[in-house]
Amino acid sequence: MVELNTKEIKTTTYKRPEIERGYANQTLCIDLSRQDISIKPVSEKMKEVFVGGKGFDLWLLWNAVRGKTKWNDPENAICIASGPLGGTPTFPGSGKSIVTTISPTTGSVMDSNVGGYFGPYLKFSGFDALEVVGKGLGDTVILIDGIEQKIQILEIPGLPDDSYSLSAVLTDFFADGKKQDISVVSTGPGARHTLIGCLNFTWYDVKRKRVRYKQAGRGGIGTVFADKGIKAIVARWDSSVTLDTNHPADKEALKAVSKAYSREIRELDPKQNEMARIGTTHLVPIMNDFDLLPTHNFRYGQHPGANNIGREVYQHLFDPGFDGCWKGCAVACAHGVKDFVPMTGPYKGQKVFVDGPEYETIAGCGSNIGVFDPFTILEMNFYCDAYGLDTISVGTSIAFAMECFELGLITKEHTGGMDLSFGNRLSALELLHQMARGEGFGAIVGQGVRRMKEIFEKEYGADPNVMNDIGMESKGLEFSEYMTKESLAQQGGYGLALKGPQHDEAWLIFLDMVHNYMPTFEQKAEALHWFPMFRTWFGLCGLCKLPWNDIVPEDNKETPEPAKVMKHVQWYADYFRAVTGRNVTPDDLIRMSEAVYNFQRIFNLRMGYGRREHDSVPYRAMGPVTVEEYESRQDRYDKQLVEKYGVDITGKETAEKLAILRKFREEQYERLKDAVYERRGWTKDGIPTLKTVKRLGIDFPEVLEVLRANGVES
Numbered sequence: 001m002v003e004l005n006t007k008e009i010k011t012t013t014y015k016r017p018e019i020e021r022g023y024a025n026q027t028l029c030i031d032l033s034r035q036d037i038s039i040k041p042v043s044e045k046m047k048e049v050f051v052g053g054k055g056f057d058l059w060l061l062w063n064a065v066r067g068k069t070k071w072n073d074p075e076n077a078i079c080i081a082s083g084p085l086g087g088t089p090t091f092p093g094s095g096k097s098i099v100t101t102i103s104p105t106t107g108s109v110m111d112s113n114v115g116g117y118f119g120p121y122l123k124f125s126g127f128d129a130l131e132v133v134g135k136g137l138g139d140t141v142i143l144i145d146g147i148e149q150k151i152q153i154l155e156i157p158g159l160p161d162d163s164y165s166l167s168a169v170l171t172d173f174f175a176d177g178k179k180q181d182i183s184v185v186s187t188g189p190g191a192r193h194t195l196i197g198c199l200n201f202t203w204y205d206v207k208r209k210r211v212r213y214k215q216a217g218r219g220g221i222g223t224v225f226a227d228k229g230i231k232a233i234v235a236r237w238d239s240s241v242t243l244d245t246n247h248p249a250d251k252e253a254l255k256a257v258s259k260a261y262s263r264e265i266r267e268l269d270p271k272q273n274e275m276a277r278i279g280t281t282h283l284v285p286i287m288n289d290f291d292l293l294p295t296h297n298f299r300y301g302q303h304p305g306a307n308n309i310g311r312e313v314y315q316h317l318f319d320p321g322f323d324g325c326w327k328g329c330a331v332a333c334a335h336g337v338k339d340f341v342p343m344t345g346p347y348k349g350q351k352v353f354v355d356g357p358e359y360e361t362i363a364g365c366g367s368n369i370g371v372f373d374p375f376t377i378l379e380m381n382f383y384c385d386a387y388g389l390d391t392i393s394v395g396t397s398i399a400f401a402m403e404c405f406e407l408g409l410i411t412k413e414h415t416g417g418m419d420l421s422f423g424n425r426l427s428a429l430e431l432l433h434q435m436a437r438g439e440g441f442g443a444i445v446g447q448g449v450r451r452m453k454e455i456f457e458k459e460y461g462a463d464p465n466v467m468n469d470i471g472m473e474s475k476g477l478e479f480s481e482y483m484t485k486e487s488l489a490q491q492g493g494y495g496l497a498l499k500g501p502q503h504d505e506a507w508l509i510f511l512d513m514v515h516n517y518m519p520t521f522e523q524k525a526e527a528l529h530w531f532p533m534f535r536t537w538f539g540l541c542g543l544c545k546l547p548w549n550d551i552v553p554e555d556n557k558e559t560p561e562p563a564k565v566m567k568h569v570q571w572y573a574d575y576f577r578a579v580t581g582r583n584v585t586p587d588d589l590i591r592m593s594e595a596v597y598n599f600q601r602i603f604n605l606r607m608g609y610g611r612r613e614h615d616s617v618p619y620r621a622m623g624p625v626t627v628e629e630y631e632s633r634q635d636r637y638d639k640q641l642v643e644k645y646g647v648d649i650t651g652k653e654t655a656e657k658l659a660i661l662r663k664f665r666e667e668q669y670e671r672l673k674d675a676v677y678e679r680r681g682w683t684k685d686g687i688p689t690l691k692t693v694k695r696l697g698i699d700f701p702e703v704l705e706v707l708r709a710n711g712v713e714s
Contacts, residue, residue, distance in 0.1 A: 004173055007155040009140075012037040016126040016149050019247050022084030022579040023047065027060065028127040030142055030153065032228060033074050033134030037151050042128055049697055053083035054111050054539040055596040056129040057100035058603060061109065062702075064133055067606045071104040071220070072227050074134050080122065080185070080233075081129035084580050086542020087120030089241050090258040091575060092265055093544030095120055095326020097201060103219035103499075104195040105393075105448045106476035108607040109600060110219030110499050113539055115325030115334060116201030116212075117183035120542070121146065121235035124245055136229030143174065146237045147181070159231055162346070162386040163188040163200045168211050170232055171204060179204040180239040184211070186232040187222035190387030193438030194446030196397065196478075197222025198390040207321055213355045214325050214334065217390035218502055219477055220448075226388070241327060249581030257574045261547065265330040269551050276323075277315060279333040280359035284310030287363070287482070290513050291633075294368040294483045296422050297399035298472050298620050299629055301483040305372030309362050313374045319353075331547050333358075342379045344429050347386070357381045357391075363481030364395025369402055370422030380432060387436040392502075393448060394435070396478035398428055400449050400471055401441075409462035415441045449473040469625045474617045475500035475609065482509045484621050489524040492672050495617040496528060498600050504545065506532045517563040525675035527563070534569070536593035541576065548572070595696040598680075598688045599703070605687060606706045612686040615673060623665045627654045630661075637661055687712050 017024055029038045042056070050059050057079035064077040079100045088094040097119030103110035122130055125146025132142070139159065143152040160166045167184040175182050184202045191197025198217040205212045216222075248254045269275055273282045284306060287293040291301035307313075319338040324331070337354040357365075357377055365380040366372065384391045398420075404410045405420035412418065418427045418441060434442020444455055449471045456462035472479040477500025484490040490513075493506030503509075508527055511517045518524050538545045549565045556562050569586045576584055584592075604610030624630040630637055631654055641647040641657060645664050649657055677684060681692035687710055693699045707713070 004156050004169075005158060009153040009155055010035045010037055011150060011152045013150045014039060014126065016146055019124065019245065021249050021581050022246050023052070024123055024126050024128045026127060027056065027129040027131060028144065028151065029131045029133070030151075031134045032132065032136040032140060032153070032230070035153060037153070039127075049595055051084070051540040051592050051596065052128060053081050053086070053096075053542050054098040054100060054536070056081045057098055057111065058109070058596065058600055060129060060131045061100050061102070062603055064131065065102060067608065069102055069607075071102045071107065071224055076102045076133070076224060078132045078221070078224055078228065079129055080119065081542075082119030082123045083540055083542030084246075085575060087123055087241060087246055088243065088254070088258065088579070089245075089327040090243060090262060091254075092261055092330045092547040093326070094542065095329065096538070096542050096544050097122075097216070098539050098542070099199060099216040099221050101221055101224045102607070103221070103476070104223050105220050105450065106500055106609070108475070108499070108604045108609045110221060110477075111539065112216040112218040112221055113504060113544075114199070114201045114216035115214035115544065117203040117326065118185055118201045118233075118235050120241065120326070121183050121237035124237045124241065125235060130233070132228065132230070132233070134228070138229040138231070140230050141170070142230065142233045144233070144235045146235070148236075156231065161189050163213070163388050164211075164352075164386045166232060167200065167202050167213070170234055171202065171211050174234050174236055178239065179211075180206055181236050183235045184232050185225075185234075186388070187225050188386055188388030188436070190384070190389040190436040190446070191222035191226040193443060194389065194435050195220045195223050195448050195451070196390050196393035196446060197226060197388045198384070199225055200385060200388065203325060208319070208338075208353070210353055212325070212334070212336070213385055215385065215390070217392060219499060220390075222388045222390075246579055248579040250578045253574065254578035257571055257578060261568075261571055262328075262330040264553065265547060265551050268554065269331065272551055274311075275331050275333040275546070275550065278311045278318065279314075279323075279335045281311045281314045281357070281362065283359040284362055285312075286510075286514060291486070292483045292509060292513055294363055294399075294481050296370055297368060297403040297470060298479070298483055299403070299626070300632060301485070303367055303372065306367060308372045309366045309374050309377060314357070317374065317378075329544075331544070331551070333546065337378055340375075340378050340382065342382060344379065344426075345383055345433050347382070352382055354378050354382045355385060360481050361391040361395070364392050364399075365428070366395075368395050368399040368481060369428055371425045371428060373425060376425040376429070379429060383429075383432050383436070387432070389432070389435060389446075392480050393478040394432065395481070396472050397445050397449055397452065398431055400452060401431075401445050403470055404456060404462065404467065407466065409466065410456055410460055414460055448476070449478050450476045469619045471618055472620065473501070474621075475614055477501055479621070484509065485623050487512045488521075488668060488672060489518055489527055491617060491621055491669060492524065492528045492676060493531075494621060495615050495669070496673070496676055497532070498597070498604060501617065501621075505535055507535070511563045515563070521672070521675070525672060525679055528672070528676045529679040530564070530590065533590045533593040533597060534564075536597050537572075537589050540592060540596060591696070595698050598692060598696055599698050601682075601686075601688055602693070602698075602703055602706050605710055610687065612673060612677075612684070615686055617669070619662060619666070622669055623661055624658060627658060630654050630658045683712060690714055
């Protein structure tokens with residue numbers, strides 16, 4: 001075991017409760033400013049309304065902050081929870097944690113889901129959720145030891161700075177010989193020096209004898225963590241988890257549905273996406289073939305070099321073996337590359353293990369910045385994790401800076417002499433290292449797209465109208481990696497998402513553009529109600545969404561609603577019933593999510609957001625911004641103007657056709673807002689009505705007060 005100089009700040013012992021039907025029935029609050037540890041009960045009403053996971057996070061955060069709370073105020077909380085179904089070792093995708101806070105990039109509620117063992121270990125240690133408020137001194141380590149039944153706030157100076165070394169050291173230190181009993185949450189120097197920091201959640205890979213990583217990436221959650229002076233949070237639990245650990249209401253029913261689901265995945269995944277072998281890299285050629293792979297800051301949707309960064313390459317680079325980020329998951333998609341040697345940065349020339357890449361990293365740090373070299377993507381993946389940076393925001397932010405450079409909105413004078421042309425991989429890597437150090441132009445890129453637009457206009461004189469069209473952020477969050485110009489459903493999936501343009505709320509692009517499951521306007525609007533609600537449910541319960549619709553029954557296309565994969569939805573209802581004892585139907589799952597979803601919308605409203613104006617997207621998400629973009633797909637756009645909109649394009653220049661198309665597409669997006677708001681039971685301004693909150697049982701006095709303050713009283 002490594003030797004560390006630890007200073008005990010506070011220690012509390014507790015009696016660990018038995019988990020009952022998936023719940024510990026209490027939450028843990030750590031106040032770093034007051035050096036206080038407290039345990040709060042979970043009421044039956046809290047379970048009924050908020051279910052668990054993200055629902056519990058939101059309720060704890062709501063009660064911790066005020067409407068004027070900023071991300072770096074001490075009262076801002078970082079909340080982490082699993083859910084009543086989380087920690088089941090045989091049901092696919094049951095190891096998720098959900099992290100929630102007030103975001104430094106959006107100023108409002110941010111949630112991010114992540115794999116690894118922390119969420120289940122936290123719950124089995126006796127806590128359905130963790131809430132951390134206040135600020136420590138910079139070397140703070142929180143230990144939640146469910147085996148010894150103690151919670152400690154420690155100061156440990158001299159720990160490594162980067163997340164890889166840090167979590168390895170802490171795993172060794174706290175393991176007492178059993179490293180698989182430890183899960184560490186940490187970040188790195190990039191989180192301290194940017195607004196786009198991520199959190200790394202670990203599990204110990206016994207076969208490879210190393211700590212592995214998954215990321216809660218979005219919205220600068222790692223930046224909040226670093227600002228609070230937290231070095232790491234460590235959970236310790238006996239790794240010999242069984243079906244009994246959750247004390248399910250009906251163990252035999254749980255065994256039956258778990259067995260059926262796992263068997264189906266093992267049979268069908270090799271025939272469908274091969275996620276157990278190649279993870280989400282299978283998406284790269286599909287997105288490219290359907291003109292959906294973001295290229296050069298979302299200008300284009302395909303590139304001839306895409307084959308160099310997809311499944312055909314990474315299947316040969318991934319280290320073979322089981323790669324589940326939770327015990328017994330049949331999808332097992334968390335692959336990695338062994339003995340990779342970075343060519344730059346502090347690990348230059350050393351062999352490292354890279355956890356990834358997944359599709360989002362490949363597209364964000366690859367095609368979107370014009371890089372089609374798999375090894376550069378691996379290097380960016382590795383350093384983003386080590387530095388505690390979100391690969392999506394890093395890629396989309398660099399892509400924006402590169403386009404601004406190519407358009408002449410910024411120059412080498414502003415970039416410190418760097419050539420930021422698309423495809424300049426060495427400049428992209430240098431920006432990444434600068435972000436970690438808080439130096440140079442990288443420190444500006446690390447502020448994210450929204451603040452870059454402000455800086456480029458104010459300090460460099462860049463055209464704000466052009467930047468607003470090409471700056472791929474909404475609500476202050478950078479877009480994840482799908483090119484949405486031709487998918488109205490995914491435009492709404494991004495623009496109407498509560499936290500900003502992240503695909504986990506409504507990933508409709510595949511269903512819309514590849515499978516064509518929702519060809520009509522009405523079907524798209526309905527999908528933008530149902531899918532966010534069902535996908536929210538996974539976050540309430542501690543589950544991964546991939547098993548639901550990435551691997552589907554062989555007869556799924558013949559079912560009445562193939563996009564919903566209703567056989568699996570029924571299995572999830574059976575799973576919930578088996579663990580919690582609550583007798584539910586698929587419709588009940590949607591209602592659970594509706595309550596939490598609408599509560600989060602009102603939470604946004606309380607923070608000064610959550611109206612129609614905040615559901616806008618940059619025009620590039622809707623259509624071509626430049627003449628060059630239009631002409632790259634001229635036949636398609638000309639045909640749409642003539643056949644769909646009845647425009648006579650004879651003699652019209654490209655710029656004129658571009659403006660006409662823009663008018664139609666912007667109108668179409670506003671119509672979509674109207675339809676979705678009506679379907680969700682919201683006002684024309686995007687606010688839940690009094691009738692809706694009463695129907696969902698979230699008409700608490702403080703909720704009604706927020707609605708009244710925003711003009712909703714009847």
